[in-house]
Amino acid sequence: MTERLEQLGLSIKDQLDNAVFTAVNDAGITFYWIDHPQGKALISAYGAHIISYHPNGQPEQFWLSKTSALDGTAPIRGGVPICWPWFGNTRQPNHGYARDQIWQLGEIKTTEECTQITLSLTDQIVKEHEFKFLLECKFTVGKTLAIELTTTNKDTHSIQISGALHSYFNTQRDSAQVSGMGHVYQDKTRNFxxxxxxxFSLSEETDRLYLHPEKHVTLTHGNGQQLHLTHQGADTVVIWNPGDKKAESIQDIHAGGASEYLCVEAVRTQHPIELAPEQSYTLSQTLEPRS
Structure with a gap:
């Protein structure tokens, strides 16, 4: 259990229930280590950012850059960044402000099948907030992994949001295949x-917004193993990899790292969600690894 934590410079601090522990690094950032018989996961309180998921009998599912900052000075490169309340770089900060905030621990529940842990973010925490909100991310860790990001409008007027679960999957990029996202996409590298x-085939730099995705998307690794992804609340699947040349200019992707992952993202961007006061919306992605 501790080998992975030691690699990341983390040490166990407290045990919260049968399967959940807190760990900290030298920068004082808190992480939640889920050690369930059906699956293990590591989640940073900074960004409510899951950086590791290792189901029993299966390999690590997420890629994490060896040079990513884990000290709260920059968003984490790898795992599943939460992009909210907007997606993309048309506004600052890129992909919104949820991914560089310290989230608060909520409910923890462990059964024989899984562990559920919820982290929350509110407008009282975020200086840049434009409206009153409650943002909750629930992780269900077992044989499968479910990530559910729920926004509740706590303001007196309607609000509009978009967002993404920007998943970096651990795979050999050049032999990976993706199906179920549809055949029509906007190519960001060619002015949309x-x-x-x-x-399906990758280009040197791949940045595509698939506009008519199915509910289920499958990532097939070069060795034939598959990862089945189920999306709820998304209207777009984004597939992204910067390619080797562009990756050289990205500071927190280690040398050769771009060939080790492929992003398959659940995104709400074509039709932003409008929420009336006290109304909620959930964007989710469920991972089911198969041999």
Whole structure:
């Protein structure tokens, strides 16, 4: 259990229940280590950011850059960054402000099948907030992993949001295949031109917004193992990898790192969600690894 934590410079501090422990690093950032018989996970309080998920009998599912900051000075490169209340770089900060805040621990529940842990963020914590809100991220860790990001409007007027679960999956990029995201996409590397292509293949730099995804998307690794992804609340699947050349200019992707992952993201961007006061909306992604 402790080998992975030691690699990341973490040490166990407290045990919260049968399967959940807190760990801290030298910068004082708190992490939650889930050590359940059906699956293990590591979640940073900074950004409510899951950086590791290792189901029993299966390999690590998420990629994490060896040079990523874990000290709260910059968003974490890898795992599943939470992009909220907007997605993309049309506003500052890029992908919103949820991913660089310290979230508060909420409910923990462990059964024989899984552990559930919820982290929350409110407008009282975020200096840049534009409206009153409650943002909760519930992680269900077992044979599968479910990530549920729920926004509740706590203001007196309607609000509009978008967002993403920006998942970095551990795979050999050049042999990976993705299916179920549809055949029509906007290519960001070519000024968002719309492309129809029935055969999936990566370009040197891949940044695509698939506009008509199915509910279920499958990532097939080069060794034939599969990861089945179920999305709820998304209207777009984004597939992204910077390619080797562009990755050289990205400070927190280690040398050769771009070939070790592929981002398959659950995104709400075509049709932003409008929430009336006290109304809630959930964006989720469920991972089911299969041999």
């Amino acid at each position: 031109i719309e492309v129809t292509d029935s055969q």
